[in-house]
Amino acid sequence: DAGVIQSPRHEVTEMGQEVTLRCKPISGHDYLFWYRQTMMRGLELLIYFNNNVPIDDSGMPEDRFSAKMPNASFSTLKIQPSEPRDSAVYFCASSRGRPGAEQFFGPGTRLTVL
Amino acid sequence: AQSVTQLGSHVSVSEGALVLLRCNYSSSVPPYLFWYVQYPNQGLQLLLKYTTGATLVKGINGFEAEFKKSETSFHLTKPSAHMSDAAEYFCAVSGFMDSNYQLIWGAGTKLIIKP
Numbered sequence: 001d002a003g004v005i006q007s008p009r010h011e012v013t014e015m016g017q018e019v020t021l022r023c024k025p026i027s028g029h030d031y032l033f034w035y036r037q038t039m040m041r042g043l044e045l046l047i048y049f050n051n052n053v054p055i056d057d058s059g060m061p062e063d064r065f066s067a068k069m070p071n072a073s074f075s076t077l078k079i080q081p082s083e084p085r086d087s088a089v090y091f092c093a094s095s096r097g098r099p100g101a102e103q104f105f106g107p108g109t110r111l112t113v114l
Numbered sequence: 115a116q117s118v119t120q121l122g123s124h125v126s127v128s129e130g131a132l133v134l135l136r137c138n139y140s141s142s143v144p145p146y147l148f149w150y151v152q153y154p155n156q157g158l159q160l161l162l163k164y165t166t167g168a169t170l171v172k173g174i175n176g177f178e179a180e181f182k183k184s185e186t187s188f189h190l191t192k193p194s195a196h197m198s199d200a201a202e203y204f205c206a207v208s209g210f211m212d213s214n215y216q217l218i219w220g221a222g223t224k225l226i227i228k229p
Contacts, residue, residue: 004157031215042221043158043204048214055214091157097215100146100165100208105157 004106006092012112018080021109024073025094033103034067034077035091043091049075050097082113116141116209120220128228133177133192135223137205140186146208147188148217149179153201161203164188175199200227 005024013019025032033048047057052069060067064083069075079086089110093103121136139145149161162173169181175198179190188205205220 033216043219045216045219048216050214056216093158095215099210099215100163101215102148102160102163103158103217105150105159107157 004092004094004104006090006106006109008109009107010110010112012114013082014114015083016081017113018078019082019086019111019113021077021090021092021111023075023077023092023106025075025092026104027073028096029094029104030072030097031095031101031103032069032075033093033095034075035093036088037091037108038088046077079111082111084113087111087113116145116207116218118205118207118218118220120203120205120223122223123221124224124226126226126228127195129197130194133190133195133199133225135190135203135205135225137179137188137190137220138186139188139205139207141207141209143210147179147181148206148208149173149177149188149190150204150206151201152204152222158204161190195225195227197227197229200225 007022034046036044046059047067049069067077089108091108092106095101095103117140119138147164150158151161152158162171164181172178177192202224204222206217209218
């Protein structure tokens with residue numbers, strides 16, 4: 001298995017632009033998680049899905065952030081409009097929905113908003 | 115509610131010295147516990163996990179952790195630190211909330227290895 005795939009690996013954009021981050025989870029995993037990591041705030045859970053349905057989006061910082069999972073093999077995290085404070089590394093992770101299941105992380109997308 | 119506390123945001127040890135990273139958890143049910151490692155500019159990867167059975171768990175790269183229920187701890191150790199161990203380490207407990215599974219994460223500990 002190729003593991004969790006994220007694209008792009010790096011994104012540099014200007015304030016006000018729309019940013020779309022993409023994730024392909026491991027086949028057979030029914031949970032998908034989006035995290036954000038910064039020096040100041042550490043690792044934060046933004047939103048997670050179970051069987052393509054958003055379960056908890058309480059970690060999404062603002063209405064500028066939205067996430068979708070149209071099918072079991074694809075998810076997007078969109079920021080519109082982007083702001084400099086959104087600069088961070090965004091991770092996608094997936095897991096099976098069973099006790100003791102580990103989460104498998106993608107390599108992350110490093111976002112820089114100028 | 116479940117929670118995880120990692121003592122020390124930074125831990126510095128000399129190469130060849132014992133590594134001890136502390137993790138305490140709170141859980142109302144028997145916990146599943148994890149240690150993840152994040153090397154610079156990489157994603158998190160599983161180091162080891164405790165589910166059931168033997169309380170001493172061995173992981174990759176010579177790390178191990180011991181589940182102590184009476185102390186609600188799951189400390190990570192390695193007998194002899196290598197320069198390549200420099201990374202950030204995260205402790206997590208598996209939670210089942212509102213009929214869904216997720217991991218509850220500690221704040222992370224950066225391990226610094228001195229030559």
